[in-house]
Amino acid sequence: MPAPTATADLKVGDVAGYADIAFEEKQRIVSLVIDDPRFTDYLYGCYECGICVAACPSARFYDFSPRRIAQALARRDVRLVYQQIQEDIWECSQCFSCLRCPRGNNPGGLVTIMREVAVNNGLASAREALEGYSRIIYKIMSTGTQVSPDMLQPDAFPDWGPEVKDVSDNLALWRRALPPETLHTVSTGWDVSDQTLIELYLIWFETGALNMIGEVDKGLHMILEEVMQDRLEEAGIEI
Amino acid sequence: MSGQRIVVLGGGPAGLNAALGVADLGQQVLLVEPREFLGGTPVAERYASITGSFEDAETAMARLAGRLTESALAEVRLGTRAISLEGSPGDMRIGLEGPGGSEVVTCGSVIVATGFQHFDPGRETQLYGYYEYPDVLALQDLESMLKDRAVVRPSNGQPPERLCFVQCVGSRDRNIGNEYCSKVCCGVASKEAIEVREQLPNCEVFIFYIDMRMYGYWESQIYWPAQERHHVQYVKGIITEVLERNGRLLVRGEDTTMGRPMEVLMDMVVLSVGMEPSAGTREMARILGLAQNKYGFIDAPGSPLDTVTTSRPGVFAAGAALGPSDLEDCASSAGLAALRAVSVLRQSEMIGT
Amino acid sequence: MSTAIPVIMKKKEHFDRGEDSRSQDFHEKIFELEADGEWIVQRVPDDHVLVPTKYGLEKKIPRGHLWHHKSCGQCGHIPGYSTSIFWVMRKLGYDYEDPRDQTSCTAWNYYASATSNSAAQAAVALRNFATAYASGFYPLIHCGTSYGHYKEVRAELLRHSELRAEVRRVLAKLDRPMVMPEEIVHYSEWFYAMRNEIRAHQVRDMKGIVVTVHPACHYYKLVEGDAIYDPDIYGGQRTAVVTALAEALGAEVRTYSTWFDCCGFGFRHILVQRDFTRSFATLRKIEVMKEEANPDVVLTHDTGCVTTLDKSQFAAQAHDRNVGVAVMSEAQFAALAMGAHPYKVCQLHWHSADYRPLLEKMGIDWEAAWAEFQEDIGRLERGELQYLTWEDTDA
Numbered sequence: 001m002p003a004p005t006a007t008a009d010l011k012v013g014d015v016a017g018y019a020d021i022a023f024e025e026k027q028r029i030v031s032l033v034i035d036d037p038r039f040t041d042y043l044y045g046c047y048e049c050g051i052c053v054a055a056c057p058s059a060r061f062y063d064f065s066p067r068r069i070a071q072a073l074a075r076r077d078v079r080l081v082y083q084q085i086q087e088d089i090w091e092c093s094q095c096f097s098c099l100r101c102p103r104g105n106n107p108g109g110l111v112t113i114m115r116e117v118a119v120n121n122g123l124a125s126a127r128e129a130l131e132g133y134s135r136i137i138y139k140i141m142s143t144g145t146q147v148s149p150d151m152l153q154p155d156a157f158p159d160w161g162p163e164v165k166d167v168s169d170n171l172a173l174w175r176r177a178l179p180p181e182t183l184h185t186v187s188t189g190w191d192v193s194d195q196t197l198i199e200l201y202l203i204w205f206e207t208g209a210l211n212m213i214g215e216v217d218k219g220l221h222m223i224l225e226e227v228m229q230d231r232l233e234e235a236g237i238e239i
Numbered sequence: 240m241s242g243q244r245i246v247v248l249g250g251g252p253a254g255l256n257a258a259l260g261v262a263d264l265g266q267q268v269l270l271v272e273p274r275e276f277l278g279g280t281p282v283a284e285r286y287a288s289i290t291g292s293f294e295d296a297e298t299a300m301a302r303l304a305g306r307l308t309e310s311a312l313a314e315v316r317l318g319t320r321a322i323s324l325e326g327s328p329g330d331m332r333i334g335l336e337g338p339g340g341s342e343v344v345t346c347g348s349v350i351v352a353t354g355f356q357h358f359d360p361g362r363e364t365q366l367y368g369y370y371e372y373p374d375v376l377a378l379q380d381l382e383s384m385l386k387d388r389a390v391v392r393p394s395n396g397q398p399p400e401r402l403c404f405v406q407c408v409g410s411r412d413r414n415i416g417n418e419y420c421s422k423v424c425c426g427v428a429s430k431e432a433i434e435v436r437e438q439l440p441n442c443e444v445f446i447f448y449i450d451m452r453m454y455g456y457w458e459s460q461i462y463w464p465a466q467e468r469h470h471v472q473y474v475k476g477i478i479t480e481v482l483e484r485n486g487r488l489l490v491r492g493e494d495t496t497m498g499r500p501m502e503v504l505m506d507m508v509v510l511s512v513g514m515e516p517s518a519g520t521r522e523m524a525r526i527l528g529l530a531q532n533k534y535g536f537i538d539a540p541g542s543p544l545d546t547v548t549t550s551r552p553g554v555f556a557a558g559a560a561l562g563p564s565d566l567e568d569c570a571s572s573a574g575l576a577a578l579r580a581v582s583v584l585r586q587s588e589m590i591g592t
Numbered sequence: 593m594s595t596a597i598p599v600i601m602k603k604k605e606h607f608d609r610g611e612d613s614r615s616q617d618f619h620e621k622i623f624e625l626e627a628d629g630e631w632i633v634q635r636v637p638d639d640h641v642l643v644p645t646k647y648g649l650e651k652k653i654p655r656g657h658l659w660h661h662k663s664c665g666q667c668g669h670i671p672g673y674s675t676s677i678f679w680v681m682r683k684l685g686y687d688y689e690d691p692r693d694q695t696s697c698t699a700w701n702y703y704a705s706a707t708s709n710s711a712a713q714a715a716v717a718l719r720n721f722a723t724a725y726a727s728g729f730y731p732l733i734h735c736g737t738s739y740g741h742y743k744e745v746r747a748e749l750l751r752h753s754e755l756r757a758e759v760r761r762v763l764a765k766l767d768r769p770m771v772m773p774e775e776i777v778h779y780s781e782w783f784y785a786m787r788n789e790i791r792a793h794q795v796r797d798m799k800g801i802v803v804t805v806h807p808a809c810h811y812y813k814l815v816e817g818d819a820i821y822d823p824d825i826y827g828g829q830r831t832a833v834v835t836a837l838a839e840a841l842g843a844e845v846r847t848y849s850t851w852f853d854c855c856g857f858g859f860r861h862i863l864v865q866r867d868f869t870r871s872f873a874t875l876r877k878i879e880v881m882k883e884e885a886n887p888d889v890v891l892t893h894d895t896g897c898v899t900t901l902d903k904s905q906f907a908a909q910a911h912d913r914n915v916g917v918a919v920m921s922e923a924q925f926a927a928l929a930m931g932a933h934p935y936k937v938c939q940l941h942w943h944s945a946d947y948r949p950l951l952e953k954m955g956i957d958w959e960a961a962w963a964e965f966q967e968d969i970g971r972l973e974r975g976e977l978q979y980l981t982w983e984d985t986d987a
Contacts (some may be wrong), residue, residue: 037710037755041747041748044413049407049476049477050475050477051493053495053498054493055480057853058868059500060500060872061871067493093854093859094703095854096740096814097853099813099816100364102477103411103413115706116709118706119705132864133704133860133864137707144696144698145664146696147668148668159906159907160906163942163943173972175671176978177965177968177972177980178671178980179936180675182667183674189663189667190667190692193692196694196695199719200716203715207715207762208709208711213707285596359613361607361828366830369604370604370605370827370828373601380600380603389596414816480852484849
């Protein structure tokens, strides 16, 4: 794999909303994308057929193009890829309609890698994208289920109709009116066993997933680390 | 001069040319064709015209077949297929099965010219609706309509007011497994586009493409005239799916030069389907024991400098059995295959076998 | 008149995928790795149904003895979805395990925030597979995203030995073996495979009910070769799940031009960028369905799609858009066809778009049903009952 280089200087204007950085730093960040083990599975080459764009929901709504993502990376265009990491990648819907690519590319997968790099490096786009999202990360990482019945609050989902308030008003009762025994919970999707959580926490620690949070939300990282460590210590496990 | 024959399998453009070549070199040739007629796919699929020259396809193929059947050195067996092959170069025995039963024929060498088949759009992952919508056609379907000078929408019998071609259907596609370019579809689609414009001057014609591959004289014979004289509209961007809307066909894609998604209505959509090895090519490769490439075409290990010698000594291949080929390719490889096949006999004669 | 057209139309009657155009079978590699001692392959039980998939391979769908890999979004926000899956399985007489030792796939968060990585995602998947294996039951995945993501995880593990090594290291800390199921099976595949058995238990006539189907992206777009394609449904050109079941139950499935579009869920968008989700779900999906097919109900087979298509209509209704159609999973629809209670089993009071006209068309007195449910609620409130039980659902 050739190292990323500064290719033909496509005029990239000054970038709004985040500080410009040295080319070498952009090169380092883009290299992290290209060196990801999945990169060669996700990008072969692009002949600009446009199938991915036509299939893409985000391209209809935003100035977003999975083809431009694939092309910029195929060209190893450091400036453009960095700009996309800062400006474009969070618009992707991750529906993977773009997998129709006849070349076998996976632009949505490239976006996943670019997002991971943005998170790992605490880039402005990642911090901005994850603002207001902390409670979700907290939920999934600490309980093993992402959404819980008690999230259905009318003030959180005012656009979902009055039924949200009905659910919220009757929550405890309505959860008891569910025949499957595992669903008698309000703070988790289902009743997750203690042993399961311990194993999940070990996975977050061992794979570095927990550390990723520290780059984008230090406060959240601290809380999660504490919750998990306490639970693991109770179980007699040293990290 | 040996009295031995050369057997040619297949009576299409390559097989006819190869058999003619053998006869022109003064050698006996037996051409075996499973169909009941000569001329191959251009005749079977009722092509309207030859891409490049615009000559009537049936006439052109009949001229080639006529030259062969007039030759005293040539014998043609229709409704016949090969079922076995034994022996070595210069001394081979090929089993044939035809209307009169089966028999074993001796020969010096064999030329396989069993050709291609059109990609079946049912396997296309881009959702083009060939099996869902009557007005979605393949290149060869439109050929047969052009031949009848009756280009109409199968759904209602009316001539289309807007017609588009979608290029690279079943070609250049890793998901389908056909990573190759089928070579002829750009030229054929553009030729058909010109013919549609000539037969239906009020019909707007669009070609959605990834790259237009109009090499050599096709550029000046077809591509430029299509744009300059016939006002065929070329749009860079391929179609993602074909849908029905209010009795017309809605095609979705990206206009890549504009960088935006597009949705346009058409009356007819023509899929520029690529080439795959024919069932006969796969079957002959199996029966004759010939190595195939990963796409199922017959492998020519010495390619590109020797395009016709197969993995089995004494067996040569010509035309689209070897891979995507236009008619020029068929004529060229057929000539080389004839030369190689005859030279096997000459060499075995010289060493006295 | 042209002689061409009859020939062309004859050719277009039926698509047949030839032997030569089947894809390579990934199972070879899975079993090769088992033979090399890299992992255990959990076999599909002998009691299974063979179903056709996109590139012509056959897939084994187990009938019973299933380990339910639940969906956090279903259990949390659409509990009638999970309940209906269990209820139908009970009615058909198949045993199952509803585990507490199960986490979500965590892929909703991963696709939304990317605050995870390949190794973590694969470890979460394989930990769940290992617990299913230990139980002796075969995993059945409720969520479309879990199903899609697990197939993606499998593909990555098959390609990258260093990822397998890393996951093996992590699982060893958990004292868990590496286990890969022979087939990754989505619940909607079970409903497809069981559609005739479900029909045999049908008590409510679905004739005259007009259905539109939204096929879930992560079911058939991610690692597409596993998805069920049936030559008899859409000529084998679209996935057959949901549609085949709805048709088997006698409903009329109508198509619409944006069927391939995603629902607008977007993973992060549904939570923090809902203007996109609402616009896409209503403008590209619900309104198009209403205009072109005018359905009584939208059926789909994934957590996110039910949520998005159901919850996004309220705001659009306020702006007088052409929306307003019931949305549910085909599991709930099948349960209703089999006589399930709309509230005790299907839990439709958790849904936002108005389902009552649909129930009326099905001949269900929803007011009486709601009164019955309220009686149970009363018993729960008075402490006469701690939880609603399976026996109560059929009372």
